[in-house]
Amino acid sequence: MQTIDKSSQKTAPFRADQVGSLLRSEAIKKARLQRAADEITAEQLKIIENEEIARIVEKQKEVGLQAVTDGEFRRAWWHFDFLEDLQGVTGYQTGSGIQFQQKQTKSRAIKVTDKLGFDKHPFLEDFKFLQAAAGDHTAKLTIPSPSMLHFRGEVDKAVYPDQDEFFADLAQTYKKGLKAFYDAGCRYVQLDDTSWAYLCSEEQKEQLRAKGMDPDYLSRKYLETLNEAVSDRPDDFKVTMHICRGNFRSTWISSGGYEPVAEKLFGHLNIDGFFLEYDNDRSGGFEPLRFVNRPDLNIVLGLITSKFGELEDKDVIKRRIEEASRYVDLNQLCLSPQCGFASTEEGNLLTEEQQWDKLRHVVEISNDVWK
Numbered sequence: 001m002q003t004i005d006k007s008s009q010k011t012a013p014f015r016a017d018q019v020g021s022l023l024r025s026e027a028i029k030k031a032r033l034q035r036a037a038d039e040i041t042a043e044q045l046k047i048i049e050n051e052e053i054a055r056i057v058e059k060q061k062e063v064g065l066q067a068v069t070d071g072e073f074r075r076a077w078w079h080f081d082f083l084e085d086l087q088g089v090t091g092y093q094t095g096s097g098i099q100f101q102q103k104q105t106k107s108r109a110i111k112v113t114d115k116l117g118f119d120k121h122p123f124l125e126d127f128k129f130l131q132a133a134a135g136d137h138t139a140k141l142t143i144p145s146p147s148m149l150h151f152r153g154e155v156d157k158a159v160y161p162d163q164d165e166f167f168a169d170l171a172q173t174y175k176k177g178l179k180a181f182y183d184a185g186c187r188y189v190q191l192d193d194t195s196w197a198y199l200c201s202e203e204q205k206e207q208l209r210a211k212g213m214d215p216d217y218l219s220r221k222y223l224e225t226l227n228e229a230v231s232d233r234p235d236d237f238k239v240t241m242h243i244c245r246g247n248f249r250s251t252w253i254s255s256g257g258y259e260p261v262a263e264k265l266f267g268h269l270n271i272d273g274f275f276l277e278y279d280n281d282r283s284g285g286f287e288p289l290r291f292v293n294r295p296d297l298n299i300v301l302g303l304i305t306s307k308f309g310e311l312e313d314k315d316v317i318k319r320r321i322e323e324a325s326r327y328v329d330l331n332q333l334c335l336s337p338q339c340g341f342a343s344t345e346e347g348n349l350l351t352e353e354q355q356w357d358k359l360r361h362v363v364e365i366s367n368d369v370w371k
């Protein structure tokens with residue numbers, strides 16, 4: 001029986017929403033291994049992906065979500081898969097992966113080896129499939145923010161000796177890409193970004209300085225680039241950003257509240273909403289939300305953890321929403337998990353059934369709060 005979400009809105013982000021990635025099904029895991037071993041063709045893999053995506057889209061509808069995603073089932077990573085298919089970007093294997101708390105990802109890296117551009121990106125066709133499966137629900141596109149190409153990638157200085165030219169091209173590449181997705185029917189996109197969480201952490205900022213990077217310069221250039229990338233978009237094209245402190249096998253990277261970046265982001269980034277991690281004390285308090293100065297800016301509170309399967313006490317979550325409403329009007333607040341369930345294909349340490357229970361939990365709490 002499909003749950004009716006009484007709290008749904010007509011435009012995104014929705015009262016009950018999600019960050020997007022979902023635990024890969026056993027069929028997907030098996031098929032990807034078979035493809036890597038050349039036991040099935042790319043076409044055969046896509047057929048299995050299509051079947052599994054159609055299944056999980058129906059499951060998202062069943063738990064009561066208005067916005068549905070493809071679970072990022074066609075990807076290994078939340079960011080590299082998209083970035084590697086931009087013109088001028090090359091992916092390659094490295095000696096080590098990204099270090100999380102006591103865990104490390106498999107090796108992968110990207111490098112800008114030519115002038116940037118956007119053309120014939122495979123995610124366009126993938127989105128069209130999702131949109132067809134979504135039906136009367138909203139198909140939500142999740143892609144890395146433009147900041148991530150600079151933050152996680154290497155830029156060949158022979159190609160871009162001038163950083164200002166690089167950032168200008170990056171903004172135009174994303175602007176062209178967003179228009180292409182809009183023309184394909186997309187009306188709701190989420191830009192995933194870990195760089196702003198690093199800029200909230202004193203420890204991580206020291207590491208950036210040790211690498212010769214200036215955190216103040218980065219925050220300024222990232223803000224300028226993002227605003228240019230989303231400028232001139234149609235009124236019915238909703239753009240949001242998810243700020244993440246790391247999400248790999250239920251571990252994390254950075255800590256720190258939003259205060260160091262709150263005025264820049266909430267006061268000067270021209271998007272429609274923020275998905276903010278608030279599932280534990282590593283994210284700090286709600287005080288930085290005082291910088292939200294637009295009545296049309298939505299804040300999606302990530303109060304439900306995607307890292308573990310135990311369900312949060314509903315009354316505790318409701319009290320935290322009430323606390324956040326001291327800084328932002330309740331009508332501008334929404335609820336979601338703090339991150340996706342599988343930022344990489346390995347996934348977090350919970351079961352698929354626990355994942356659906358978490359998303360159903362979000363819907364039920366939202367129905368109670370926004371009656």
